[in-house]
Amino acid sequence: MNEYDSDKMRDVLQASHGMELTETPEEADVLLLNTCSIREKAQEKVFSAVGRWRKIKNKRPDVIIGVGGCVASQEGAAIQKRAPYVDIVFGPQTLHRLPTLLDQARETKRLVVDISFPEIEKFDSLPEPRAEGPKAFVSIMEGCSKYCTFCVVPYTRGEEISRPLNDVISEISSLAKQGVREINLLGQNVNAYRGDIDEGEVADFSLLLHYVAAVDGIDRIRFTTSHPAEYTDDIIEAFAEIPKLVNHLHLPVQSGSNNILSKMKRGYTRAEYIDIMNKMKAVRPGISLSSDFIIGFPGETEEEFEDTLALIEEVGFDFSYSFIYSARPGTPAAELEDCISEETKKQRLDKLKKRLNEMTMVISKNMVDTVQTVLVEGISKKNPLQMTGRTENNRVVNFTAHPRLAGQFVDVMITEALPNSLRARLVESSVDKILKY
Ligand code: SAH
Secondary structure, three states: OHHHHHHHHHHHHHHHHHHOOOOOOOHOOEEEEEEEOOOHEEEEHHHHHHHHHHHHHHHOOOOOEEEEHHHHHHHHHHHHOOOOOOEEEEOOOHHHHHHHHHHHHHHHHHOOOOOOOOOOHHHHOOOOOOOOEEEEEEEEEEOOOOOOOOOHHHHHHOEEEEOOHHHHHHHHHHHHHOOOOOOEEEEHHEEEEEEEEOOOEEHHHHHHHHHHHOOOOOEEEEOOOOOOHHHHHHHHHHHHHHOOEEOEEEEOEOOOOOOHHHHHHOOOOOHHHHHHHHHHHHOOOOOOOOOEEEEEEEEEHHHHHHHHHHHHHOOOOOOOEEEOOOOOOOOOHHHHOOOHEEEEHHHHHHHHHHHHHHHHHHHHHHHHHEEEEEEEEEEEOOOOOOOEEEOOOOOOOEOOHHHHHHHHHHHHHEEOOOOOOOEEEEOOHHHHHHHHO
């Protein structure tokens, strides 16, 4: 989400002020830091990062420093107390106003703050998207209205708001015409999507998926992230009906304990989560399933942690993310007494990670000697003679092939599973197909 937002910041400033991205901060006229406040660690990095830019501003006082994203949204003008050299503070929903904020900051030479939530205005004022390679993110909704007790997102990004269906589809069509083959639909909870169609009519997420699948040129569809509480049967049916949907689902569970899930206010039980995953396995045999986990939520007992480990065994997960609970200011869980020692939290996290890594490696090894369809993204960074791409379950695959294949789907035979990537060779029939094409 933040990567997407950062790209949009570049796009608006390019359109308004003809600005170009530069590789080094020393060359920049404007320095922007896009921040994340999902966990404390991410938030702490903000001040050390802008602190480094202070020297640049000392040498060139005309340089404008801006802090955007969720830390900006949370701290507002208070950012200037710790970093008086900051000129602009803007939130995730006001990044499209950067051109005006920049002009104001230059003119007034004073701190300019806009961390409001003007809802859909942002999407309407962003320039036409430009494709950069065969994959693209498309934001379909923003914000979150779930108010999980640990999570800061509703306070920093605002409540759920969906883009109208036509806007989403025309953005995707435009990207497809520029050579994009894979779309990743983006939102805090994509399955809460409710986009206006026409007067009074609204499209839900499964209907949106059907519309996206009908766009010529788009052959692979992903989404990030969905929420178990609204993972309805019609979304599961969409996986049965739409082959373009990848054989992969990332569905954050957070915990395997009903007690913890209820304290988190997640809105589903362990059994309901398992039911969704079983239904997904039924409509998509061999599907890769992944998740997010929070360890050490206030009061989590050893037994409740064991419930999470047992859930992992029961569902079977591919590459997943796990975090130690981080108290976020203003969230209900931050008021709860946290009596678990740091050492216990770390031990639990290590245990969970170890098991998740083992499971991921087993899946990678089982992929060896199978044929996988890969969207070729470009030349491998590590070896210029090789091309790189991703499988449906998001594994990076490197293989020897002609650079001309960039932007196309090819079939490869997986030859070796490494910890962070796979090696493969092109399948002959796939090469024929491409040459004829
Ligand atoms: N909307 C999705 C994912 C949201 S954020 C959902 O609710 O399922 C991405 C991940 O960050 C979450 O899934 C969670 O695992 C983690 N996260 C969010 N708040 C956190 C906190 N306070 N401490 C630790 N991890 C957190």
